Amino acid sequence: MIWGIRPLLRGSTYAGMLFASCGALASLPLLPFAMLPTRLWPSAPYGVQAVLVLLVWAVLIGAVGLARSTRRVLIACARRLLRVPLPDPLAVRRPANSPGTGRPSGADRLRTPLWLLLHVALGWTGALVGGVLMLGGLALPFGAEAGLSLFGRTVRPEPGWQSWVAALGCVLLAAVVCVVVTKALRWLAPRLLGPSPAERLALAAERELALAERNRLAHELHDSIGHTLTANTIQAAVAGEVLSADPVAARAALRSIEESARAALEDLDYVLGVLREQPAETAPPRTLADLPELLDRLRHAGAVAEPELSGDLAQVQGTLSRAAYRILQEGLTNALRHGAGGPIEVRVVAASDALELRVINRTEAATGIGTDPGAFPTSGRGMPGLAERVRLLHGEIEAGPHGPQHWRLAVRLPVRVSA
Structure with a gap:
């Protein structure tokens, strides 16, 4: 039991969630550019426009991940907030006489954009789900008129101890979301931000x-x-x-x-x-x-x-x-x-x-x-x-x-x- 709640008591868990939320917030300046195609096709159905915006947004986020400076910043932040030991990308150099010197393969170049997309997706998922659960946990104890609505369903517990139990459950679920998001990022960081097999061989x-x-x-x-x-x-x-x-x-x-x-x-x-x-x-x-x-x-x-x-x-x-x-x-x-x-x-x-x-x-x-x-x-x-x-x-x-x-x-x- 104690082992199960230990991740909820670690500050690194919430530092990882902060890292995920920063990735989500950093993608917001690209959203207006992703909405430009909807101006060219205003008669499209709402669902098509939403999918189009998401696709363009994902392309723009991936393009930002192609910059070398982006990878360096992400590695530094992951080491600081996720507590993942990642080598500096400048330390991974190919020998001068090896083929492909200074030119990573296509799969290696796509690892940073893929990380950035997953980082942003997990950040938005954790921020929205965790935020809704946390707000619900804060609102439920204040009476029967307060409730939590999600996907067309409303949860409105009776006043008293039931509302406090429901509020505590919402807060714990929000903390679990932070744990899941942080663990997912920690699992992905060595595989996408760490050196590739070719770089390790070099x-x-x-x-x-x-x-x-x-x-x-x-x-x-x-x-x-x-x-x-x-x-x-x-x-x-x-x-x-x-x-x-x-x-x-x-x-x-x-x-x-x-x-x-x-x-x-x-x-x-x-x-x-x-x-x-x-x-x-x-x-x-x-x-x-x-x-x-x-x-x-x-x-x-x-x-x-x-x-x-x-x-x-x-x-x-x-x-x-x-x-x-x-x-x-x-x-x-x-x-x-x-x-x-x-x-x-x-x-x-x-x-x-x-x-x-x-x-x-x-x-x-x-x-x-x-x-x-x-x-x-x-x-x-x-x-x-x-x-x-x-x-x-x-x-x-x-x-x-x-x-x-x-x-x-x-x-x-x-x-x-x-x-």
């Missing part, structure tokens, strides 16, 4: 793209900052050891630290600019064109790099070139961090159908590094992120021991015209 695709971009930026930041910190730590140790014996080598190591730190700051500034949706003032992400600079920093860190470059590297551009640079950077960083000295072989082969990358470095057999296939990839986030990057490019990756005392990272990326 929004999900947009969120997926944003998540993929965030993951890519996380990989970029990890690769850049991780490599810089590793190289700078080794270079600082080298500079400290040769500071007295070889000041020239120490200054070269310090200069390399400065250059690598500056490059890392540029990468960090670029990533932060993308995250803040601001235009970056620094250079774009590193590509294979920056590989010689990477190898120079490697040499300043005291490592011996033996590069072997073949093919036309200039033909590798875009996403493939950036990914190849980060893969080599991660491989060289791991070689510096986990290697046991000795030369580091770096091989890049650019063919017409694939790009092959290879990094081979010496490891300490006594430590177990290089003998356990799972030890190296799980030593941090670099290798899992590298494997994910290769998988997204539909490439192949192999990382594991290469002989008794060497570790090899081999990656093969397919070359596509769109890369």
